[in-house]
Amino acid sequence: MAGVRLENVTKRFGNTDVIRNIELDVADGEFLVFVGPSGCGKSTMLRLIAGLEEATSGKIWIDDREVTHLPPAKRGVSMVFQSYALYPHMDAYKNIAFGLQTSGASDDSVDQRVRRVAGMLQIDDLLHRKPRELSGGQRQRVAIARAIVREPQVFLFDEPLSNLDAALRAQTRLEIARLHDELKATMIYVTHDQLEAMTLADRIVLLNSGRIEQAGKPTELYRRPATRFAAEFMGSPKMNILPVNVEGGQAVLPSDERVPLATQHTGPADLGVRPENISLAAAGEPGSLRARVLHVEELGESRIIHASLADRTSLAVRYPADAPTPKKGEDIALRLDSDHLHLFGRDGARIG
Amino acid sequence: MLKERSISSERKRAAWLFLAPMLAVLVLVAAWPLVRTFYFSLTNATLVDMGRYSFVGLSNYLAYDNGRWYGVLTDPQWLASLRNTLIFAVVSVSLETILGVLIAVLLNASFPGRGMLRAAMLVPWAIPTVVSAKMWGWMLNDQFGVVNDALMKLGLIAEPVAWLADPTLSLISVILVDVWKTTPFVALLALAALQMVPKDCYEAARVDGIHPVKVFFQVTLPLIAPALAVAVVFRLLDAMRMFDLVYVMTGTTDSTMTLSVFARQELVDFQDVGYGSAASTLVFFIIALLTALYVMSVRLDLDGRRQ
């Protein structure tokens, strides 16, 4: 079993607490993604697990062994870096094999393992090339191969797709998912891209300023975000947030329009609704909101209508591509799907 | 119970291990001998038997006995060496800096043959000091030297000049050779500094129609001044401890003797380890003093700017 456990881990740089009292359990074989805006501490988390940074306080376990004070080499982990970090003066084969060779493994066994991993990543015919003779995607695969060949208990990925172009990113994402299925290993992955998080993760850990904002399955974070921050981070385009005053089971907008809600709460709050949960209504329909079209974005498979409400707040609405679209400047009415509304208190926490 | 050894302290331990060999050598070759030289300066040891000596306190430096002053600090030859060294250092470095900057400005412009000229500049620097000394010694030879011959043919002098024998001229000759040898080095440094100056400064000045000489003094010089200052200080310190050139060109002649030549003469030729060590220590302290002054002035400058 190669689970990872963090117990009350804190990391301080100088006078700032970058990571605060994190408690986390990663199951064996799980694909866990750390996601969050820049500066939230996700890379630091990874480096703490790797052993490249030392925790100021707290304990870290890998596979039921406490590794808090062990150097990376003794933790049974491998890491794939954002910039690949290949040794420039060695060819791909040597890059992958070097760690094994210096640890005293026999030449034959090293060769066997290198070639097997190269086959897995389809870089067999690139093994004699130096990093500067390889494309970005190829270098990434060599970096991954180098990580795999050590047969670690935990794989760590530090934003490995950031330096690839969009098409390559999508393809490599699939390959990483495939690798996970094949190797069935514990993988901890860091990214700032919520789409990567959604598609790859078994479980997502959303970090904000060194604390866990929310941890759970991708669908959980998407459908039931625990805080306004989580709600706005996941999903693209972002969830629309409207400041409202709740009274008598209705959300009252600054424009005095009302939206029915199923909640006990009264008082000021933030109403969240995703673009795909808003639809066009007939003018004057009860419970609908008046809006004026600002701009229409054509995505091919759908459209995004940016509209402004009576009180000038703007909304994004996802609209099917094959229906007649309102034009810029047109007045429309919007209906919010009451099954998919989110209510957040002014402190950010979820109410309903 | 597992002893808690943090990763960073392991790394620091490894670092010191890596440093140890180099530090050991430096201690053996620099630190220890320096201390030992200080120590010897307080004794009356001789070269023949360095093990047998007695303490004489500071009398190698300064002592009063029977109405007369003794010690290196009152030794007229040492004082002459101090004077020679200072003159040499100040004049040499000034000339090298001025000429170096001028040459750098020349080389900064692009013209055909610039690469070859730059390569030619490295020649004096590449020639070993001893060889330069000998070459120039031959050229400045009073009877058969080419310099005297050329000057007489050009009608600038009437009879051969004793470049290396005359007290004043010998110092001038040494300065001349040092300038010949080191100006290229200063010029290359100045050139590097010049090339780091952004071109738009010059272009802005040109558009404004400012006279090139003014541009040089008010734009170029201030911009390369920091790098130049470092070079000047290093050169000064180098010049203050100069030995090779003077020794090979003029031997231990009084008129050109530098502090280092004096110290070595006492030590090796006169075998007076105590006295010679005192002279050596004094050289060290003079250089250390100058270095400290420089460092302090840099710090003051930074502090001043910060305020």
Add this chain to the structure above:
Amino acid sequence: MKRVLAGTGLTVACIALAFFLLFPLYYAVLTSLKSGSELFRVDYWPTDIDLSSYVRIWQEQPFARNILNSIFVATCVVALSLALALTAAYALGRVQFRGRKFLLYTILGVSMFPQVAVLSGLFEVIRTLGLYNNLGGLILSYMIFTLPFTVWVLTTFMRDLPVEIEEAAIMDGLSPFVIVTRIFMPLMGPAMVATGLLAFIAAWNEFLFALTFTLSNEQRTVPVAIALITGASEYELPWGNIMAASVIVTVPLIALVLIFQRRLVAGLTAGAVKG
């Protein structure tokens, strides 16, 4: 009109400069091609080519041996300096520890030592180690001026190597020694060539220690040998021989410097400008 004046002024300046720089060497070569009474006559152009000076220097002293000594000493100095400095540079350039800055500046300070200041102390050390009149004594004592700038320049270059490669190597389980020798050293090629060359030239040219710590002609290095070439009488220096020896020693050095001029200038200016 101004431009033409400036142009010709430039050309004159260049020619004057080139002349000033190269004439001494030219004249030395000229002198070396003369012998006997011809030396007492000043010529500006070669008249006869007489190579007898070049033959005599080998005969009248162990000049070949001197050259070999210099080569041996300089090579060993380069190897030893680079080896010691490389590992030290890793510690100084990539590990944070207390006293690091102080150490760096102290090492730089050592390069400011006047050689005389350590002469008596070093003399004692060399004699105690039995290295007097021995090339080993020179190799050891030259460390005092090669180590400081070698450490300084290599530290600067080490510092600039990317962090991720080192971290990847750590993750790969490589020990610091392997990281320095198998990963970093290959990447430091240019820096090592530049400092190696500078160390070689410094060791080759060194005079004071070579003069003081060796005694017999067989143990002498080239600078001392040339400085001490004597003639039949005290006042009659064999200038032809001296110039021939000078030329023999200088031409390879100049060739070396010209070939590597870019690297050398980079190394020199890196030390001064960056420091």
